[in-house]
Amino acid sequence: MEVSTTIDLKDLGRVHRLGFGAMRIVGDGVWGEPTDRGAAIAVVRRAVELGVDFIDTADSYGPNISEEILAEALHPYKDGLKIATKVGFTRTGPDVWVPVGRAEYLRQQTELSLRKLKVDSLDLLQLHRIDPKVDPEEQFTLLRDLQKEGKVKALGLSQVSVAQLEEAGKYFTVSTVQNRYNLTDRSSEDVLNYAEQNGIGFIPWAPISAGELAQPGGPLDEAAKRLGATTSQVALAWLLRRSPVMMPIPGTGSVKHLEENLGAAAVVLDDDTYAELEAAR
Template structure:
């Protein structure tokens, strides 16, 4: 059984825990507005760091602004080694409404506001949340490159992109990560993962815990997980960690109990034969 690396060097210089925390769920319903209890959300963030997580992913559009505010209030000044990743490029007009907006002046403004809310001098990983079809990516990322040269951004990543879009972006600026939807039940981004694996880019799967028919209670994956004394969530996350050493899962939750459960996924150990069994079950969709 191959040992699974617990850390990844993001951009070649930031040693981070491969199992991070995604801060989308610490805001209101529809990723909009205030959470029911701000202090409880701060407690989740602090507990994540206590558990050894040093990679926290957010976006200016979560709330909007609220997730970043809570991170800054809960964690700044940051413990040495903690890496905060954020994103810009999606405007919000209401609950569950996401509008690509990649105009250079907008992205510059949003980076400045993110720095203020997160209480940072430099964003360790800034990601273009979506490529705006109305704006050439060269223009969007050209503005970001200037911010990087000014020291306001350390590393740059992309979100929800194809292999061709990554290649196009890399002609403008160095890209260190890609964040796409990916889990054991939804592998439409397989080609992007393979590209990242081969190029040594971090692959950050959002929605890392699988849902749908494959993961129904009492289903074959659920039965497998129960047989091994783990939850389906833990199995989903552990599978991602096993799938490729460049994968950095960022499961999100608004519950300390669920957070602690998710973090135990890093300790799941299955034999190669058992992982093949998981793959066989997943292939029966």
């Protein structure tokens, strides 16, 4: 089965479906400076050299540091390169994530992202989480206003339900949705189906997580051996075939792992292998 390598996103344009997630270019716990900033910059630059034209980051990665590294590595940006960022989490320490959806906070963080990324308008701004303590209307209205003001070109949401996607769609065009999805966690299947039916890009986070399926003798391991690929490459290839709106963004702080991940675009799953992985849980 032929798998399309690109997708046309609403309000954003066409990008390659296999992108790069910039969460892992900062310190442990997604906190602070990376151990080697030069290495992080090298990973980002290598991704673009290899044809990546969609990079996903967030103000909370570091916090701030991921966006700053992207600007240091890539600005002025190559024509066609799209950088997506997210707002809606504040950080108080390593691995601590606190949703904040007040309109003034989301606006403040958007302005800071514009400054850190050194752009006049963000390619794609995603609400990192809907804050349950703030009326969704306040959050969605603010995002709509930012787009009307030209501060962002396209808008998206992260870790949401179909009902929340439908509600947000009353305020603005939803270009992307970013939910956890992989071979062993398909709890967002309904959101993926909704995205496919409505032409919304679906960005699966933790795309390579496969647990026991990747263990020696497991279905992912066996498929990788048959195809002469790594288990990570096969997991990503399965995602790419699963839906034409799927946009995996595997992240890493290693050039070697980056090159391995991007090699998934060349892995072709035969029908039997795809069916085996589809049935595995």
